[in-house]
Amino acid sequence: MKVNCFRCKYFKVTWDPGHPRGCTAYNFKTGQIPSIVVKQSSGMECLKFEPKKSKGERR
Incomplete structure (x- = not known):
């Protein structure tokens, strides 16, 4: 699976x-x-990827 950081909750600008x-995860x-x-x-895909919550989704 190819990781898209822009869709990850740990990505920051x-x-x-x-x-x-x-x-922020690493x-x-x-x-x-x-x-x-x-x-x-590491030679491995990111293992910390978690998709961002949708705007209408509760946390």
């Missing part, structure tokens, strides 16, 4: 111009898409 994307910032960094670092 940061104020750091050099590292504009981040992952607690890091990057200039790339976080799932690509996880794949390059």
Whole structure:
């Protein structure tokens, strides 16, 4: 399964111009898409992916 960070609840946009994307599950910032960094670092797809809740969905 290909992970889409933009649809993950742990994805965040940061104020750091050099590292504009981040992952709160793994607690890091990057200039790339976080799932690509996880794949390059571990050799595995991201295991922390969780889809964002829909706006009408209760938490």
